[in-house]
Amino acid sequence: MDVETFYDGILAAIVVNEGETAPVGAPIGLLAETEAEIAEAKAKAAAQSSPAPAAPVEQSAPVAAKVESPAAPAVAAAPPTPGKLVATPFAKKLAKQHKVDISKLVGTGPFGRVTPEDVEKAAGITAAPKPNLVAAAAPPAAAAAPAASPPKAERSFPEIPGSNVVPFTAMQSAVSKNMLESLSVPTFRVGYPIATDALDALYEKVKPKGVTMTVLLAKAVAMALVQHPVVNATCTDGPSFT
Numbered sequence: 001m002d003v004e005t006f007y008d009g010i011l012a013a014i015v016v017n018e019g020e021t022a023p024v025g026a027p028i029g030l031l032a033e034t035e036a037e038i039a040e041a042k043a044k045a046a047a048q049s050s051p052a053p054a055a056p057v058e059q060s061a062p063v064a065a066k067v068e069s070p071a072a073p074a075v076a077a078a079p080p081t082p083g084k085l086v087a088t089p090f091a092k093k094l095a096k097q098h099k100v101d102i103s104k105l106v107g108t109g110p111f112g113r114v115t116p117e118d119v120e121k122a123a124g125i126t127a128a129p130k131p132n133l134v135a136a137a138a139p140p141a142a143a144a145a146p147a148a149s150p151p152k153a154e155r156s157f158p159e160i161p162g163s164n165v166v167p168f169t170a171m172q173s174a175v176s177k178n179m180l181e182s183l184s185v186p187t188f189r190v191g192y193p194i195a196t197d198a199l200d201a202l203y204e205k206v207k208p209k210g211v212t213m214t215v216l217l218a219k220a221v222a223m224a225l226v227q228h229p230v231v232n233a234t235c236t237d238g239p240s241f242t
Helices: 035-049 089-097 116-122 170-184 197-209 213-227
Strands: 010-014 029-032
Touching (some): 010 035, 029 035, 089 116, 197 213
16 A cells, blocks of 8 residues: 655655564655755665674583673664754744754754754744643532433434435445544545546636636536445434435
């Protein structure tokens, strides 16, 4: 599955190869904004992906006391390469807006990259604190036994003129259940390239008449919804869609 990146640049180095796994949020590749940064990005990727030397294997020896071999020293993280500044495009934009000297900031992002949060911190911009919601103390319960709660009333939805209520099939019920469960899963964007040669040719033909591209797209969407009305359906009660 293709995963879209939200940054522009040149793919200079691949940190996680195809078939490998990585923790959520870990960098899987390095982007360079210019060709001059490609060599620097490759050096950082090599320093990050170089494995630590394995500890020597202890061999049994006929000695009375057990001698433990020293553990292998931990490989220190490679310091950021001095010279070219590494920062996200949005961080550079924020630094320009708030007049922050981004060259003096210490990045907290992957491989020392300066993030928008670093710029906001340097500019004195703090995020709004989350309200601390404290549950109010419940009143003391009455001595008498609580009455049984009334049955939950079924939700009713206003009818949409010209619409029909169609019960779910078994497949649609399973899809609806999975879609509701997916609301608790982080989302990501997926795009597919399409060829618009015919659309572009039609637009150039009708453009002198005042027809805009927005009108053509609206017409295309309307024709598609007539052929596939389920795309324009809504699910409100669970077992059916309108």
